[in-house]
Amino acid sequence: MDRRIKKNQTAIKKAFIHLIAEKEFEKITINEIAERADVNRGTVYSHYWDKYDLLDKCIEDQLIHLMESCYSANATGPFPTKIPLLRTIKEIEKNALLYKTLLSIKDVPSFRVHLSRMINNRIMEQMEENKLSLDDLGKSIFAQFMSSAIVGVIEWWFSQSKPCSAEELTERLWSLLEMNRMILVEEKGSPIAEEQNEARRSAQWGIS
Template sequence: MDRRIKKNQVAIMNALIHLIGEKDFDKITINEIAERADVNRGTIYSHYSDKYDLLDKCLEAQLYHLIESCSSVDETEPYPSKSSLLRTLGQMEKNALFYRNLLSNKGIPSFRNHLQKMMTNQVMEQIVESNLSLNELSKDILVQFLSSAIVGVIEWWLTQPMPCSVEEITEQLWSLLEQNQMILRSES
């Protein structure tokens, strides 16, 4: 990809992220995004169909970056592991303002939906790998229960603003996952 194109896309996404911290998404205009990114409106429309498309691409990029930065750094480490959860929550803590803005901005329910979908996929993958003997309905209910609980705890932690350390929330969340037999492999 051309460096100018990449630079413009990064500037546009960063402009949107900063504006989300200042006002409701519904009130943000393409002109404001363009002005903040120091590009013209046409540049935005050459990459995104509208501000909703920009938001979706921005959320996908942020969640992809989150997943990439938090996946196993050691091939022998089981996934999920307590250390991968700690890295994930640590990454969210580093960008707490961004995630808090996305979770608390009334115009952006799609972030929570993206986060929920990502978590649902991760939980389903773990259940399949664990070979739990569940019927399809029980598996679906377990996936929904665990993924909703995890996202709910993360949302609470970020929006409160962080009533406990990343280590404490990791320990508590990991303990809850173990109690619900989600984590079947023990860490070494």
């Protein structure tokens, strides 16, 4: 890609994200985006059909970046592991303004939907790869539960001005997800003694 084109696209996207953080998406105009990016209106339209197309491109870029940065191609196990979850949260934290803005868009909740779908698809892929003994409906419900929980907690974390570190958030979130994973495994014929479960839960939450 020509460096000038790339520079313009970067400036336009950056200006757009800052505007979304300042005002409602529906009230943003192409003229405002162009002025903030220090380009003319025609330059914006030469790259994007309209602000909805620009929003879609911003979302697409960030999801691709998240997948490349956080999810290993050779991940194993029937569920996402703690490491990519921590990487995802830390990557989101590193670009806090961008992700907080995208997650908080009320008029067009595209990013939240796409992020949840990305995590959902990853969970489904790993369950298929590891031949988890659940029917299709069970897999779909479990993947939806997991992905919604992860995205919901990340949203809460931002809305509460990050009351804990990314590491602590990951540990606490993972302990909850792991509890549900163990329940699922037990229901499918791999029982674990209740005292072992209780000991694990106590250790995860610091209960003595």
